Amino acid sequence: MFVIGLVVPFTICFLQEATGTYEQAVLAPPPGHMQPIGSHMPPMSIEERNDFPDPIEFYDNYVLPGKPVLFKGTAKKFPSYYNWKNDTYLKEKYGSWEAKVETIKKGYMERAPTTMNLSKFIDIYKTESVYLVDTIAPPEPITGDVFVPKSVLCKSFLDNLVSIVLWFSSGGTRPVLHNDAFENINCLYDGEKEFVLVDKKHKDLIPIDHPSPNSPHLGYSSVDTEQVDMYKYPSLTKVPWYKANMETGDCLFLPARWYHHVHSLNSRNLAINLWWKAMPELEFREECEKKVSRLPQYESLIQHRLKNGVKLEELVFAAAFNGSNEIEETKFYRTTMLQFSDLKSTEDRIPLYRKLKNFFVTADTNGDKKLTRNEIETAPVEILDGFFLSQKPTPEKDEHSIQDEL
Known part of the structure; x- marks a missing residue:
């Protein structure tokens, strides 16, 4: 009886605390819950x-x-x-x-x-x-x-x-x-x-x-x-x-x-x-x-003639396409790398190759190992981050022949 007397009050107290916590959670959800974003605190x-x-x-x-x-x-x-x-x-x-x-x-x-x-x-x-x-x-x-x-x-x-x-x-x-x-x-x-x-x-x-x-x-x-x-x-x-x-x-x-x-x-x-x-x-x-x-x-x-843009085939990739509407993966890497002639060492060129590889895989939406001009134009602009933000192509000799995009 003594043991039961100790356990029961403790159990009841525990259940009351647990029940109270549950009810409180139900009555007071986190601020902004199931409301439009920004509802959780004043702006x-x-x-x-x-x-x-x-x-x-x-x-x-x-x-x-x-x-x-x-x-x-x-x-x-x-x-x-x-x-x-x-x-x-x-x-x-x-x-x-x-x-x-x-x-x-x-x-x-x-x-x-x-x-x-x-x-x-x-x-x-x-x-x-x-x-x-x-x-x-x-x-x-x-x-x-x-x-x-x-x-x-x-x-x-x-x-x-x-x-x-x-x-x-x-x-x-x-x-x-x-x-x-x-x-x-x-x-x-x-x-x-x-x-x-x-x-x-x-x-x-x-x-x-x-x-x-x-x-x-x-x-x-x-x-x-x-x-x-x-x-x-x-x-x-x-x-x-x-x-x-x-x-x-x-x-x-x-x-x-x-x-x-x-x-x-x-x-x-x-x-x-x-x-x-x-x-x-x-x-x-x-x-x-x-x-x-x-x-x-x-x-x-x-x-204004703009220097870099989303329509990359008009800039760095122009030589890669060379008048055609698509280019195979290996040729894409080889001809595009040539546009960055200031990167002399293998150590400098490997990071660029990796970025080109990521660009190609992301832009090649149908997975056919080829890139079309349209795939490059419609590639998510975010994939330029980490690519052109750190690499600048060698300028064309006739800059006035290039139409760039913001």
């Missing part, structure tokens, strides 16, 4: 200003420290601002432009994009689930309506431009939580966007379960951003985050490798973003400083 605000700084100020105060900033109303100063808001204008002037169009608006774009001209897209985008996402670059006529802001109008930035992308939909898009290898200015010509931003320093708290082959901290997360399962992703409850609400005419600087989720609200939504490679220092600073006082507020993209 921090980012700096806002109503002008574009000059390139020196932009680099020193925002790019180098990795500090996002929202430029309010600055896109309204571009001469083409109202053109991008006008479907009739776009259809009449650029209707024949062939663009890549996604057929899914939420999550990761796993299906291959289709191709259609801009005129057809404009006819259907308000009633069908389509999302135009494509690069634009000289000499395409549409680049005459794209303007490069003052903040990047110096050699240091222009030499490192990678790509300019047009994003066009009827709204309601929700891409995955992800990050990119490149610095980014995104200008919104129509609609509204809500950004959830997370500093790259919190990389250990972000569940990137689909990493880039070149970096475990580049890629995207399969977390459902509309209903975050905080039991499955408990680290997200600890993540400090920033909020940026973009309105029509705003531009946002998003630092390289910052994690972000973007929600385009349910209305016509058109944005153009500019990507450039991360720069540990501002090359040609003195040259840039001398020109600062004379810089215009913007320049047309069509004026």
Whole structure:
């Protein structure tokens, strides 16, 4: 009896504690559980200003420290601002432009994009689930309506431009939580966007379960951003985050490798973003400083020949293709390596070969051991990180014959 008297109260107490803990867990789930991403704690605000700084100020105060900033109303100063808001204008002037169009608006774009001209897209985008996402670059006529802001109008930035992308939909898009290898200015010509931003320093708290082959901290997360399962992703409850609400005419600087989720609200939504490679220092600073006082507020993209881009076959891989539309794997390595004649030793060339191998395997989507021009054009931009970011091809003798892309 004495033993039972000791055990029973202890057992009851234990059960009460266990039951209380269970009930508490049921009544109080983790903050933000099954709610939209960012619901777990109040956001921090980012700096806002109503002008574009000059390139020196932009680099020193925002790019180098990795500090996002929202430029309010600055896109309204571009001469083409109202053109991008006008479907009739776009259809009449650029209707024949062939663009890549996604057929899914939420999550990761796993299906291959289709191709259609801009005129057809404009006819259907308000009633069908389509999302135009494509690069634009000289000499395409549409680049005459794209303007490069003052903040990047110096050699240091222009030499490192990678790509300019047009994003066009009827709204309601929700891409995955992800990050990119490149610095980014995104200008919104129509609609509204809500950004959830997370500093790259919190990389250990972000569940990137689909990493880039070149970096475990580049890629995207399969977390459902509309209903975050905080039991499955408990680290997200600890993540400090920033909020940026973009309105029509705003531009946002998003630092390289910052994690972000973007929600385009349910209305016509058109944005153009500019990507450039991360720069540990501002090359040609003195040259840039001398020109600062004379810089215009913007320049047309069509004026600039860009050095590196997503359409790699127009640059380093041009010799590899040599006029054909496809190339076999062995020839691809051999002829592309020749473009990097400054790498003399085997020790220097082995890392490049490994990066080329990774590029080939990733871009060869059908696994036929051949690369087509289209496979290179449509390869994920992330695989450039770790390849062209550390390797620069030998310049062509006739630079004016090359048309490059941001």
